[in-house]
Amino acid sequence: MRPRGMKTLTSFSITIAILLTALSIYVVEDLPAFGDENSPVNKHVKLFSVDADGMAESLNAGVLPTEIKSRIEKMGFNKEENYPTLEEGNYKIEYIEKGTWLGGRLYTDSGWDVLIHEGEIFYNEPQQYYFIKEMNGNLTVYRYNWPVRVMERTEEETAIINAVGSGLADYRGYDTMGEETVILTGAIGVILLLRRRGRL
Amino acid sequence: MTPERKVYKRDVIIEVTAKLMSPLILLFGLYVMIGTGGTGGGFQGGTILATGFILYITVFGSEKGREKVPESVNAFFKSFGLFLYNGAGWICILFSLAAAQWLNMPAFWPVTDFVGIAGARSFMVAYMISVGIGLTVMASFVSQYFDLAWKEDDEMEGDEG
Numbered sequence: 001m002r003p004r005g006m007k008t009l010t011s012f013s014i015t016i017a018i019l020l021t022a023l024s025i026y027v028v029e030d031l032p033a034f035g036d037e038n039s040p041v042n043k044h045v046k047l048f049s050v051d052a053d054g055m056a057e058s059l060n061a062g063v064l065p066t067e068i069k070s071r072i073e074k075m076g077f078n079k080e081e082n083y084p085t086l087e088e089g090n091y092k093i094e095y096i097e098k099g100t101w102l103g104g105r106l107y108t109d110s111g112w113d114v115l116i117h118e119g120e121i122f123y124n125e126p127q128q129y130y131f132i133k134e135m136n137g138n139l140t141v142y143r144y145n146w147p148v149r150v151m152e153r154t155e156e157e158t159a160i161i162n163a164v165g166s167g168l169a170d171y172r173g174y175d176t177m178g179e180e181t182v183i184l185t186g187a188i189g190v191i192l193l194l195r196r197r198g199r200l
Numbered sequence: 201m202t203p204e205r206k207v208y209k210r211d212v213i214i215e216v217t218a219k220l221m222s223p224l225i226l227l228f229g230l231y232v233m234i235g236t237g238g239t240g241g242g243f244q245g246g247t248i249l250a251t252g253f254i255l256y257i258t259v260f261g262s263e264k265g266r267e268k269v270p271e272s273v274n275a276f277f278k279s280f281g282l283f284l285y286n287g288a289g290w291i292c293i294l295f296s297l298a299a300a301q302w303l304n305m306p307a308f309w310p311v312t313d314f315v316g317i318a319g320a321r322s323f324m325v326a327y328m329i330s331v332g333i334g335l336t337v338m339a340s341f342v343s344q345y346f347d348l349a350w351k352e353d354d355e356m357e358g359d360e361g
Contacts, residue, residue, distance in 0.1 A: 023294075159315075159322035165241055169329040170321060176329070177285055179243075180336050184282055187340035194347040 044131055044142035047075065052139040059112045059132065062093045068141060072130070077143075084116045084129070091116050091129075109133050218259035225252035233334040234326060242333025249334065250341035257342075262349045274343040281336030288328040 048071060055065045069086050077083040084090065091114055098110040111133035131142040160166040168176055226249060233245025257265030315323065 156318065158325065159318035160325060162239075162241075165325060165330070168241060169325045169333075173289060173329070176333070177289070180282055180285055180333050183340050184278060184336055187278060187343055190344045190347055 047072070047130075047141045047143055049138045049140040052134055052137055055139055056134060059093055060095065063088070064091065064093065064114065068132070068139070072141070086114075086116075214259055218255050222252045222256045225249075225255065229334075229338075233330055242330040243337055245330070246334035246337025247341065249338040250345075253338070253342045254345050257345065257349065262346065266346070269342055269346075271343070271346070274339045274346075277335045277339035278343065281332040281334070281339070284328050284332030284335070288324050288332070 050067060050071070055068070058065050064086060072086065079085050094113045094115065096107050096110060096113050098107060100107045111131055114130035114132065116129045129143065133140050133142065154160065154163045154166045158166040158170050160170070229245050229248035229252060231245075232240035232248055233242060253265070253269055256268060
């Protein structure tokens with residue numbers, strides 16, 4: 001004989017589940033294709049900004065101005081720290097229009113991409129390392145890369161001292177949610193297969 | 201269910217050691233699970249918590265261990281951990297009207313007023329997400345251990361009969 005409270009509890013939980021499913025479908029429809037632009041993975045890391053007197057022509061010609069180069073190297077991204085160098089011939093500069101899809105990301109501003117394709121030790125292909133944007137007569141220099149984001153901005157953005165914890169639970173939250181669901185599913189499977197009835 | 205309870209030979213050293221050690225193991229598991237400043241996290245802390253219970257069950261037997269960790273508690277914690285984890289993300293997504301993707305919006309207003317957005321994220325990760333993972337892992341391991349231990353008892357009884 002089934003207890004009387006069972007039926008109302010079951011219908012209540014089914015209603016909640018259906019409501020949450022409809023809500024999540026509604027939410028997912030509103031999300032942009034590759035996540036929102038404000039999420040940390042899709043943002044650049046801002047380095048500095050300088051006056052843009054005549055540097056735009058130099059960038060269009062494919063040459064990184066010496067002022068930007070020296071400031072980047074002064075910030076610690078130089079050969080002594082095992083970063084790829086910005087010597088002539090090592091890099092390539094491309095102008096990206098606003099709204100382009102490139103490398104799995106949507107460019108929300110137009111600017112110059114600095115690709116490094118020689119002297120990079122971790123990748124074989126040219127990597128997008130720096131992004132330069134012109135705005136109000138200023139040139140602003142950004143960096144991007146996933147390890148850069150985790151290593152340099154973790155404490156400021158998440159206030160967690162442990163970079164592993166923020167990467168596990170904050171930046172890659174959906175991944176960990178799936179892992180935890182796998183553990184719960186495994187436990188349920190063991191219960192279904194091995195448990196003897198009447199021995200709770 | 202079992203009419204004849206099997207008589208175990210008691211060992212003072214083992215029982216006293218287990219009684220002394222299991223609370224300390226549980227305390228250490230809590231420290232590993234919640235202290236995000238150091239090493240560890242939810243998975244590791246949950247495993248250490250489970251070993252504390254498993255030591256107790258191994259020494260004092262399944263029936264006495266069942267009194268300490270009943271199945272209702274296991275079933276509750278197993279799903280409650282996942283509920284905590286998903287709830288942290290759902291709070292952000294719902295309160296920001298689907299603008300947030302996971303934790304990246306100042307949606308948790310009671311916390312953001314005091315500690316700021318970054319502090320609120322760290323609060324969520326340390327006290328909701330890690331604890332959620334830890335509870336699920338602990339309850340799953342303990343319940344699996346119980347299931348395996350019961351089965352062994354059954355088979356031994358069958359051999360005797």
